[in-house]
Amino acid sequence: MSYTLIISEVRRGVFEERNLDSLGLAHMLKKSVYMLLPDGQYPVNEKWSDVLIKTDMKEEMFSMPKNICLLLEKVIDRFEMPDEIILTHSSSGTECASYIAGYFKLPVITDVNGMDKDAKTFYKSYYSDKVYGEFSVTGQGPVVITVRSGAFRGYMEERPDSYKKETIEGVSPDSDRTFIEFVEEEKTEIDITKAEFLVSVGRGVGNKDELPAYDELTGILNATLSCSRPVVDKMWLPKARQVGQSGKTVRPKVYLAMGISGAFQHITGMKDSECIIAVNKDPEAPIFQYAHYGIVGDMNKVRDKLKELLKG
């Protein structure tokens, strides 16, 4: 027997869309697909897998590193070692992948965005997405992989109507780490997900003192100001303004990205905008690969020129 194991991600009762990339990659490998799932009632298309392994562990505990290793031990006992172990490239997916690798002494590659079909060679981005590295697995597998959101969805296919259901029960969660509660973001008046026109500023803004002038620009344009992660990290704008994987996902009519290089976590949050316009002084910035229009230049100069043209 030879199979690919998917460790699913279910968050607050939702089977995360990112799982489709794990499934896509598994389908690309053309092997039996086993999917490990937490306890609970949530919709999931059963035809995507050959074997669904439902556990009796609640999602909050299921997604913890040690617990997933304890569950994996049971899976291996019952079905033998998988050929690959696939997780989402997310907060909990990557956390669990690393712990699995250390616990079972397995090779691990994260944020995989390409693979050859014999599962020997993997691609991942390096150096701010400017270069890709090709990795081969030299150690004893199975290889643990986290997959980049959106990378493998195209390989998804439904399986014939013959999936099996298995259960794993009676694994007690580890007591060294326990879940307390989810913490929601503070409610604010601004909802960037509702804006039709976003002007988004990134690391390139350089200095907090430059920001009031962007407020003025958005005022003139009747647009809403948003930003990328580095601007929030520096506490120059509140979290509610952040676009990206750890912030908001937005789909405005126009997304004007200024000084945003286009880290993948940011792209995930804005790539479905109707029209993306990027301003960046680095012509090689990855954002230009996703934008419809671009200006290669200093964002602050573009800002001032726009203000001048629109006022006059």
Next chain:
Amino acid sequence: MDIIVLTKRVPVTQEEELKVAPDGRSVDLSRVPFRMNDWDNYAVEEAVRLCEKQGGVITGVSIGDMESDEVLRRAIAMGAKDGCLIESQTVVHDPFTRALLLKGFIEKENIPFNMIFGGVQAEDDQFGVTCGILAAMLGLPFASMVIGIDDIQKDTVILRRELEGGIQERISIKTPCVLSIQSGINEPRYVSIMGIRKASKVERRYFKAEKYLDGGAGSLIDVTRWFYPPKKEGAVILQGELDDACKQLIGILKEKGVLQ
């Protein structure tokens, strides 16, 4: 509360044009500036703040060639007591090997700790798994994406992890433990050139990486080739002087109906 902080010296590539060698075997970083990995900067700061409140010592640890001494100096300037370099002439790409080196070093050299901190990921390889592998190898509980430490009790830490979409989870974790620290958790202090100079006088300790691999278990993965990401169609670049380009931009905004 003694804390080991893992720090890495990384190239700053956001605004650099990178050249891959024609045979794909290497990436030319000779003209790229290097600095402490941004996430590690937050990790050091968080450790320093905790020790300022609770007492305890911080040991900065880095894997790399002698150039990596600069991130240890920075860590010391920020508040670490000690800096240790696990010296490796070759770049260790496999995070499993990095974790193995760190485990061997911490155990053999008896580095005291209640917690181990590292950044969520390194800017260069974006792997984000070294801390987790290390935690599992040491048999310690682990949490990544730590965006807030709310309370420290005798043998337990209450903290918040960042999830997706602006949601966090609050968890309780037993010490000793390994935490990977997310950017934005604090505002790292400014480090002056004077501060770095003063830190240079604090002795750092150097160790040879070979000592900690126990002869076996080299890398489980290898980089075989570097290449440029496949190009998509890409943006239509608005040409001309600033004035022209901006006028075209305004034209697009009007055409899309977001500007009158």
